[in-house]
Amino acid sequence: MSGAEALQQQSLHQLLLFMDLGGTFVFAISGAMVGVQRKLDVFGVLVLSFAASSAGGILRDMLIGALPPTAISDWRYLAASVAAGIVIFFWYTPMSRLHRPILLFDAAGLALFSVAGAEKALAHGLDPLMAALLGMVTGAGGGVARDLLVARTPAILQSDIYAVAALLGAALAVIGTRLDLPLVPTAIVSALACFALRMAAIHYGWRLPVALSPGDQPGDQPDDRPR
């Protein structure tokens, strides 16, 4: 390996670590907020923090056979999710005065994880299509775990554009990397595109189409519990 390649490798490694830990922290905040809303105790809040922040990455690592998963073997992931959980446990009220805070942190975590997950899958030699899908799984998996743990249908399945935003970020990261574009700008642009699409979908109420089914009647409501 030449010196330039080694440097490239090292900067990729540091970038992935930074995005992973950042995504861990903001996803953990979204998990902890759901936990506080559901009146879970302090331990339950920490478990939901960890699940929301790490389930996607753990699933990705289990699927590509990178065992034990990073979120288990590297204590910094646990530290980041516990720190976020404690912050929310004690300062939920001031944090929740921010506008739609769960959605905001959730979108940021989605962007960081989708891109980092796709890059890691590519670095492990998966082909581009599967790397993009595993990036989406990394980004969306935590929110699914968070929602399943409080026994509700995952928001990703019903709501506005969510996994599609994750797929956009992951696909841009895969394309940029395959075209040998510079790593850091590629990652930042991909993450911003995911974040922007997600926030625009929330702001403008964009939704994916729903199929017509024979049970549809006026006044019929979708099965969405209050979130």
Add this chain to the structure above:
Amino acid sequence: MSGAEALQQQSLHQLLLFMDLGGTFVFAISGAMVGVQRKLDVFGVLVLSFAASSAGGILRDMLIGALPPTAISDWRYLAASVAAGIVIFFWYTPMSRLHRPILLFDAAGLALFSVAGAEKALAHGLDPLMAALLGMVTGAGGGVARDLLVARTPAILQSDIYAVAALLGAALAVIGTRLDLPLVPTAIVSALACFALRMAAIHYGWRLPVALSPGDQPGDQPDDRPR
């Protein structure tokens, strides 16, 4: 390896692939139908298609250490589940006029996956009892994932003979293979036995016994949400 053994291996491989892709398609249809009924958007319907069609096989591959799982590394599985999801998304109403269509497709997927899952576990050197159980897991896992994703108790746990039918198909496949019976007829007969038992259980309302518990009172209802 002799020429006859190589041919045998190849025909086993092709048979497994055919049953796996067929099971993927019909299970994906059952998942997509639940998704449309629950008013999920088009992406949610596709996710439910993929979960219903691939969760069992992915779990089997994770358990036997065959990583990454076939459903992740081979794009044809994804293509089959996406195709089924799109068909149902656009033609739900005509499809749903068929009699109890979800149950029918579900039973077909159960039969194909249980047999293919048991054969794959045997081919990976597991002992016969565990191969039969992993066949059952392969067949029933998708339906469990589908139901958990829409936050309801999996039908397999409450309803009529389901996993038992999967176990029958898987066990017949294991027995036939261990007795060196011809592969294709063994697989077909095993799958038909599973399918027939499942459809008979639905048609005649066969159910496994339920335990008496002290809370039983007249008018007491089991915890089954509308399906």
Add this chain to the structure above:
Amino acid sequence: MSGAEALQQQSLHQLLLFMDLGGTFVFAISGAMVGVQRKLDVFGVLVLSFAASSAGGILRDMLIGALPPTAISDWRYLAASVAAGIVIFFWYTPMSRLHRPILLFDAAGLALFSVAGAEKALAHGLDPLMAALLGMVTGAGGGVARDLLVARTPAILQSDIYAVAALLGAALAVIGTRLDLPLVPTAIVSALACFALRMAAIHYGWRLPVALSPGDQPGDQPDDRPR
């Protein structure tokens, strides 16, 4: 390896096996009881027995890459969970007259699994902090799987001191092992500490604190369904 070390290894192996099978049996009882209460059929009761007894250990083995997991490859685990399920299926009423029987068996399973899980993770070379956490996952994972399968928020997240008790037992086992204290007494004391803390928490109603959130109003109830 010297003779003394070989003996030590062997006694560790036997101790882990004994604790694992014991924990499997008592956790399976707790799973079967939930299954009978939810009016599941005999197969659903057996599935819930197996899930409650083996999900934690299977998850631990999948995370540390010990594939296939012991609960899949060793038939005695399946036998222990099926035996417990059958006992409860036929004798639920006499068993349930014991005081809070699910909580009691659950606490015993928690204690046995947390200690055995931590010891196994240590034996696989994980560092002490992660070994203690994986012990907690081993102990608490079965209860989470049991609750998710009947589509309710896992008790561990809302209720009294549960995972904390598992963490106590696992941490004591890790500390004792690292200090080279004798294996069997260390394991017994660690398991008893976990069991005692759990039962005391139930008896005295100890609970971890819950965060204040702006939605709190007089008469507001936490989201706990009847258990």
